[in-house]
Amino acid sequence: MTIPSFIYSGFMIEFIYTIIVVFFCFVIYVKTKESYDLTKHKGIRHFRNAFLLFGFSYVMRFFVIAIFFSDFKFGFVVSRDLSAILSMVFTGYLSTLAIFNLIYSSVWKKINDTYFAIISHIAAVISALLVFITASHAIAHEMLFYLQSIIMIIAIVLSLLLLKKKNISSVKIFYTLIFVFWLINLWAIAPRNILSVEIKLIFQIISIIVFVIVYYKVSKWLK
Amino acid sequence: MAKMRKKRDRLEVIFDILKIISNNHNSIKPTPLLRYSNLSPNGFSEYYKELNSKGFIKEITDTKGRMFVTLTDKGFNFLEKYTLILKFIDEFEL
Numbered sequence: 001m002t003i004p005s006f007i008y009s010g011f012m013i014e015f016i017y018t019i020i021v022v023f024f025c026f027v028i029y030v031k032t033k034e035s036y037d038l039t040k041h042k043g044i045r046h047f048r049n050a051f052l053l054f055g056f057s058y059v060m061r062f063f064v065i066a067i068f069f070s071d072f073k074f075g076f077v078v079s080r081d082l083s084a085i086l087s088m089v090f091t092g093y094l095s096t097l098a099i100f101n102l103i104y105s106s107v108w109k110k111i112n113d114t115y116f117a118i119i120s121h122i123a124a125v126i127s128a129l130l131v132f133i134t135a136s137h138a139i140a141h142e143m144l145f146y147l148q149s150i151i152m153i154i155a156i157v158l159s160l161l162l163l164k165k166k167n168i169s170s171v172k173i174f175y176t177l178i179f180v181f182w183l184i185n186l187w188a189i190a191p192r193n194i195l196s197v198e199i200k201l202i203f204q205i206i207s208i209i210v211f212v213i214v215y216y217k218v219s220k221w222l223k
Numbered sequence: 224m225a226k227m228r229k230k231r232d233r234l235e236v237i238f239d240i241l242k243i244i245s246n247n248h249n250s251i252k253p254t255p256l257l258r259y260s261n262l263s264p265n266g267f268s269e270y271y272k273e274l275n276s277k278g279f280i281k282e283i284t285d286t287k288g289r290m291f292v293t294l295t296d297k298g299f300n301f302l303e304k305y306t307l308i309l310k311f312i313d314e315f316e317l
Contacts, residue, residue, distance in 0.1 A: 032311075038304060041312065047317055105315070108317075217314055218311065218315075
């Protein structure tokens with residue numbers, strides 16, 4: 001049996017990267033369980049949800065990569081493009097919700113819960129629908145990338161306006177980096193992306209460092 | 224003019240109530256608890272019901288039929304972890 005060629009094309013790097021990021025996302029979710037159970041604090045709830053959703057988003061992103069890196073033909077009815085589009089739909093939905101949850105964890109005192117739930121789910125569904133109706137893997141990536149970039153910019157500006165603290169804290173920098181690296185990771189799996197394997201690797205290492213720092217800050221207080 | 228005391232948030236109120244119980248040898252009657260908690264009767268009643276239903280406190284009756292409020296393990300756990308949780312909330316600006 002010949003070794004599939006995808007092994008040599010950065011697939012293993014993506015696999016290891018996904019495992020590490022998903023691990024940290026889920027560990028952050030688990031570590032904050034007790035503090036949420038004791039306090040039912042809304043900020044903690046949305047903070048946890050954000051990392052859980054990012055974990056699932058990275059898993060779905062990996063499915064997209066796996067579909068297109070595989071040399072094997074699928075033996076079932078669903079076409080390769082359609083399975084990639086469906087994975088992108090879930091990626092779009094989950095990641096949009098993750099972005100909203102992370103922003104809302106800081107501004108929940110200023111915005112009503114119900115409004116947040118409605119707006120975030122509408123935005124997530126719109127993201128997913130737009131990806132689906134493009135019916136093209138290449139366009140779906142670009143669509144999601146630009147849409148989430150706009151959502152991210154609006155959300156960050158809104159949070160700066162709502163919060164009294166105007167100074168840029170380290171936490172806001174980490175949140176921004178998480179968003180930016182997510183967008184880069186989204187772009188990196190597009191068919192027309194121009195990033196070399198080496199450049200992607202550097203971004204991935206830096207994004208892992210960001211997740212490690214967030215995990216360290218969480219576990220500093222929550223054993 | 225006396226300085227206005229900052230309004231306590233929900234977690235702070237819960238901590239204060241549980242701390243009062245703990246400081247009274249983990250056994251206090253509801254009326255003194257209300258008095259020490261610095262809450263209105265309606266406000267206290269809401270917090271009391273919440274703490275009871277969520278298992279932070281429990282009611283015990285002595286042989287003379289008098290009711291006392293005590294902390295559960297969960298209540299003790301909250302007191303122990305409160306400061307750390309506050310620092311976590313503060314660190315991430317939640």
